[in-house]
Amino acid sequence: GGGAPPPPAALPVSQVLDLSITPEEFLATRGPFHFVKIKASDDIGRDARSVRAVRAHVGDGVPVMVDANMSWTEATALPHAWRLRDAGADYVEEPLPKGSWAALGDLRRRAGLKIMLDESLCTPEDARTAVEARACDAFNIRVAKNGGPLRAARLIGHARRHGIAFQIGVQVAEVGPLINAGRALAFCHRDALTVEAGQSDRFFPEMIVSPRPVVDRRANTLTPAPGPGFGMSLNDAAEPWAVLALPEEGGSWQPVGAARSTVPASL
Structure with missing residues (x-):
C-alpha cells in the first residue's frame, strides 16, 4: 500500500466588506482575495463605488457579490442591478423581500447579474420553489439556517441536480461546534462557489471550544479540523x-x- 492519503487541501474563503470599514482599508488589509462580498448600504451610488474600487483592485478573476439583504423593491431592483453590473459586480444576494419568487425570476432574466438566495432559502420546499420559478443562480447554504449538516447537504445535492451553484455560508458571530460543523460541510463539498469563514477569531478573545477554530489570514484559507468528528472539545x-x-x-x-x-x- 502507499500509506495514508495526503491531507485535504486548504479551502479559500471569501472576504466581506461591511459598513464598518472603508473600501480602501479593506483592500489594503484583508487580502488576498478569492471572493468578495460587499454589504449593501442605503445608497446605491456608494455601493456601486465600492464595487468599482474592489473590481479595479482584484481584477477580472475574483467574483464580486453585493449582499442587498432584502432591501430593494420591485421598482428599484432593476436599475440598482444594472448599476452594480456596470460597476463590475457578478452576483447580488437576496435583493428583494423574502420569497418574491416571480419578481426574482423576472429580475434574473433582465438584470445581467446572477442572483444568490439566502433568507428565501430555508427549507427543501423553498429550494424546489426557487428552481421552479427560475429565481436564482446560487444558494447560500448555512448549517444553522438550513437545519443541520445533513439537511444542508441535501440542499447542496438539490442544487447540483438543477445546475445551481452554492456557497457554504456562516451565521454572524458563530461560536463553538457550529463553526467546525460548517467547515466539515465545506470540506465534504469542495465544489462550492465560495466558503465563508466567519470572524470568530476577530470577535471573541476567548472561545468555548479547544482547539480554537482558526483561519489562515495570511492566505485567507481554511484547513480541516484535527481529529475525528468536529475535532474539538468544550x-x-x-x-x-x-x-x-x-x-x-x-x-x-x-x-x-x-x-x-x-x-x-x-x-
Whole structure:
C-alpha cells in the first residue's frame, strides 16, 4: 500500500466588506482575495463605488457579490442591478423581500447579474420553489439556517441536480461546534462557489471550544479540523452557557443543577 492519503487541501474563503470599514482599508488589509462580498448600504451610488474600487483592485478573476439583504423593491431592483453590473459586480444576494419568487425570476432574466438566495432559502420546499420559478443562480447554504449538516447537504445535492451553484455560508458571530460543523460541510463539498469563514477569531478573545477554530489570514484559507468528528472539545469557558447536562451515572439530559453532571467531553 502507499500509506495514508495526503491531507485535504486548504479551502479559500471569501472576504466581506461591511459598513464598518472603508473600501480602501479593506483592500489594503484583508487580502488576498478569492471572493468578495460587499454589504449593501442605503445608497446605491456608494455601493456601486465600492464595487468599482474592489473590481479595479482584484481584477477580472475574483467574483464580486453585493449582499442587498432584502432591501430593494420591485421598482428599484432593476436599475440598482444594472448599476452594480456596470460597476463590475457578478452576483447580488437576496435583493428583494423574502420569497418574491416571480419578481426574482423576472429580475434574473433582465438584470445581467446572477442572483444568490439566502433568507428565501430555508427549507427543501423553498429550494424546489426557487428552481421552479427560475429565481436564482446560487444558494447560500448555512448549517444553522438550513437545519443541520445533513439537511444542508441535501440542499447542496438539490442544487447540483438543477445546475445551481452554492456557497457554504456562516451565521454572524458563530461560536463553538457550529463553526467546525460548517467547515466539515465545506470540506465534504469542495465544489462550492465560495466558503465563508466567519470572524470568530476577530470577535471573541476567548472561545468555548479547544482547539480554537482558526483561519489562515495570511492566505485567507481554511484547513480541516484535527481529529475525528468536529475535532474539538468544550472547555471550561462553556460552563456558564450550559443549560442541559448528562448525569455522570447515565440517563437522560437534564437541566443544569438537577443532577451532578459534567459538560460533554468531546464533539
